[in-house]
Amino acid sequence: MKKTNLKGLTQKELEEFVLSIEEKKFRGQQLFDWLYNKEAESFNDMSTFSKSLRNKLDELATIDTLELLTFHKSIHDNTTKFLFQLKDGKRIESVLIPPKTAFQNGDVDDEEDEQKRLTLCVSTQVGCPLDCVFCATGAMGFGRNLTAGEIVDQVLQTKKIAGKKITNIVFMGMGEPLMNYDSVMNSIDIISNGINISTRRITLSTAGWVDGIIRMADEGKKIKLAISLHSLNDEVRSKLMPLNKKFNLQQLMKAVEYYYRKIKIRVTFEYILFAGINDRMEDAKSLVKLSKTMPCKINIIPFHNIGSTNPKSFAANLHPVPMREADKFANLLRKNHVTVFIRSSAGEDIAAACGQLAVKNKPK
Numbered sequence: 001m002k003k004t005n006l007k008g009l010t011q012k013e014l015e016e017f018v019l020s021i022e023e024k025k026f027r028g029q030q031l032f033d034w035l036y037n038k039e040a041e042s043f044n045d046m047s048t049f050s051k052s053l054r055n056k057l058d059e060l061a062t063i064d065t066l067e068l069l070t071f072h073k074s075i076h077d078n079t080t081k082f083l084f085q086l087k088d089g090k091r092i093e094s095v096l097i098p099p100k101t102a103f104q105n106g107d108v109d110d111e112e113d114e115q116k117r118l119t120l121c122v123s124t125q126v127g128c129p130l131d132c133v134f135c136a137t138g139a140m141g142f143g144r145n146l147t148a149g150e151i152v153d154q155v156l157q158t159k160k161i162a163g164k165k166i167t168n169i170v171f172m173g174m175g176e177p178l179m180n181y182d183s184v185m186n187s188i189d190i191i192s193n194g195i196n197i198s199t200r201r202i203t204l205s206t207a208g209w210v211d212g213i214i215r216m217a218d219e220g221k222k223i224k225l226a227i228s229l230h231s232l233n234d235e236v237r238s239k240l241m242p243l244n245k246k247f248n249l250q251q252l253m254k255a256v257e258y259y260y261r262k263i264k265i266r267v268t269f270e271y272i273l274f275a276g277i278n279d280r281m282e283d284a285k286s287l288v289k290l291s292k293t294m295p296c297k298i299n300i301i302p303f304h305n306i307g308s309t310n311p312k313s314f315a316a317n318l319h320p321v322p323m324r325e326a327d328k329f330a331n332l333l334r335k336n337h338v339t340v341f342i343r344s345s346a347g348e349d350i351a352a353a354c355g356q357l358a359v360k361n362k363p364k
């Protein structure tokens with residue numbers, strides 16, 4: 001009989017599991033605590049269980065963990081990138097971002113909070129099917145969706161290696177989280193209720209998967225939503241992000257406004273500045289107009305060139321905007337009462353910055 005991997009099961013699923021093996025329902029709650037709060041990696045560690053129960057669990061179930069292959073630490077800002085191998089040999093990356101590195105100096109949302117913040121950027125898919133032209137993960141193609149256990153274990157393993165409490169989670173690593181909706185939502189349930197990271201400190205970033213945004217709103221998911229926007233012009237955005245041909249800006253904004261009306265949490269728009277493409281006065285005016293439609297903030301992100309091999313592709317036209325010009329663009333927005341932050345290039349030297357995650361998925 002195939003053993004059941006318990007890592008990644010929610011409390012409700014663990015209760016169903018223990019009932020299925022003729023144990024009392026409360027054992028499910030205890031297992032949930034052992035797996036995610038006490039971080040047990042074997043049934044032997046579960047000292048509140050009798051020897052016979054531990055043996056029974058060992059016969060019927062497993063606690064799968066990710067295999068850490070390597071990790072690299074930035075010499076500039078201590079951002080650390082982890083390379084994990086999954087059970088089928090596929091590989092993913094996660095990035096741990098220390099305090100005061102996410103934004104440019106002085107550009108912080110909450111100074112006191114920022115001092116203590118340790119943010120983990122998690123992956124939700126092996127590669128990504130969406131093929132945004134500025135993103136190294138998109139260039140990898142799509143492998144598969146991660147299970148809830150594989151998402152949760154990125155948090156547990158990095159916490160163990162870092163030896164520190166992770167305070168914030170951002171679903172901004174490899175993959176489009178809303179294309180892996182059920183596993184991502186189960187992982188959020190476990191991260192918030194089992195690992196005890198409040199949903200107020202969890203941000204999900206989407207390229208604009210409209211169906212998922214509406215579902216989140218309808219299901220009352222109180223997590224921070226970030227939209228990879230990058231242009232308010234359909235023609236330009238479709239060139240940057242092919243998903244815009246499926247869900248255009250009008251559909252996207254309607255879904256985001258719907259989400260805000262239901263959830264009432266300020267939305268973040270991520271905006272990578274590309275020289276001559278989306279950094280013009282008319283682009284700034286469009287962002288000002290957008291900011292009047294709902295409470296939101298805009299994160300300006302420096303572009304990290306991932307190197308296009310095809311000179312005819314649109315990616316070959318993408319170049320970063322010098323920091324002085326990015327400041328000017330941000331100030332123009334600020335003058336018009338837009339809340340705007342400039343994100344730093346944390347981890348750029350180890351290819352851990354925004355859009356740089358990519359691994360070769362060699363089998364074991």
Ligand code: SF4
Pocket residue numbers: 128129130131132135136137138139173174175176207228355
């Ligand atoms: S930016 Fe996000 S959605 Fe787009 S290809 Fe990269 S990982 Fe996928």
